[in-house]
Amino acid sequence: MDTFFVFFDKYLILIYLLIFTIILGFEVISKVPTVLHTPLMSGANAISGVVIIGAILLVRAADPNDYFSLGLGFFGVVLGMTNVIGGFVVTDRMLEMFKKKKK
């Protein structure tokens, strides 16, 4: 139990962030109309590309001779970036179609 208390104290701010982001996420996303649910999903794809940050940090910290980390990290950057660019571009393509209103 003591380890739990220590853990809780140490990561208190993180726990706040976690809980408030969950609440905020549900609040914001429940306001998205059904018409836009597909763009929401592809936009979410783009945002989940945020894992690219982890890949960047991994490659930056890797030893220049550690080809295991570099190779997989490189691959991680490729995957993350595909999501980021692909997600935002295709979402924009869709939302542009919704933008056109009656003439």
Add this chain to the structure above:
Amino acid sequence: MAYDFFINLGYLVGAIAFVWGLRLLSSPDTARRGNILAGIGMGLAILSALFTREIAAPSNNYAWILGGMVVGGVVGGFAAKKVKMTDMPQMVSIFNGLGGACAVLLASVELFLMYKGTTAPASNGQLGIILGTVLIGGITFTGSMLAYTKLHGSIWDNTFVLPKHNLINNILLVGLLAFAVYLFILGSAAGTTLGILFLALALIYGASFVIPIGGADMPVVISLLNSFSGLSAAAAGLIYGNNMMLVGGILVGASGTILTVLMCEAMNRSLLNVLIGGFGGGGASAKGADGEQIAKEVSLSDAAIQLFYSQSVVVIPGYGLAVAQAQKIVKEVDDLLSANGVEVRYGIHPVAGRMPGHMNVLLAEADVPYDKLLDLDDANNALKSADFAIIVGANDVVNPAALDDPGSPIYGMPVLEVWNAKHVIVLKRSMNPGYAGIQNPLFFHDKNRMLFGDAKDTMTKLASELKGM
């Protein structure tokens, strides 16, 4: 000092841009700006990651990073420009999988570096997070890839379903969780072999849990995997202690969760029921098959005349419309009717397409203004005063058995109550039951007239009839 401030500011503003961007998605008018804003937030976050000093003794290896970004950017950009709107579910599935793959990759590197002794043994919390990321990232990756092949049609339902597949899945899952706990207890002593085995099991389970899920349930599965891809990003964020990844991942997780719940509600099924599968079984008692019921037909020219002189029409599109590529021609009929003062709107069931909101996008692509696209509740209100409901390529979502036949497998599912309109016209190729194999009593309803033929073909003929008036 100022340097670190700007790095952290980049993350902070990036996170706010994510939230604000999603907020702007609450209206089609502002949505595009919201997407761009979120994109800017992502750019800031990437810049911060590239230049942060939080890494002790970085060797940077910028060439590797930039190379990866160029490759990913080109692949992603190309895919995004080329993909057809009918193929959006496949694209989202692949992207779900890529997010999961990236997370599982990162976690695996951390895990194996530790096992090889390159890095110091992780703390308990750290190890737990790494194992959890391998688990959820791995499941997301292979699950999404399998969902993609199913949507793409290269793997048909039931191809690889083993006897007692759900039991096997449950055993796999329990085994996987127990294995994770075991590795957690062993700590860094577990070693590479066990690590690889764990990774492999997670990947196998991901594919295995999607295998028995039927094609009609794909909207639920895509949403669920969307949520998982966010959770795996958030979990990876915990590994690196990066708040930005955490915020982004949780937002995606929340979005996927909400959509999963909405899709389940739209089909009146629990998530568990979808995952366990077995749609359409035991529906033998469905009504409608009793006696020699005869569906009445309407001729094309009669239909055209009646529609032309009506006040309001609600079109109910189903996935059959997209399969027939008839969106454009439906819009043409819409224009011809609107020119005569007929109010034309579209009633869109949440599971009309293959993913949440899919049908809306397909119609928007055909230039249908979004204020004509009604969701389930609005459509049911509109139907009460509509002269005509035209059903194009939909079947189960307009089945009255969902309301009044407890024996029907879709009983309880919210449907578009088209029979409240004064008249109903069903466009259909033949009298065969729909996707789920359930007979539809609507076809024999007093108000209903059948218009047989290929959806696109019929709509084209209807358009030319209307032009002649």
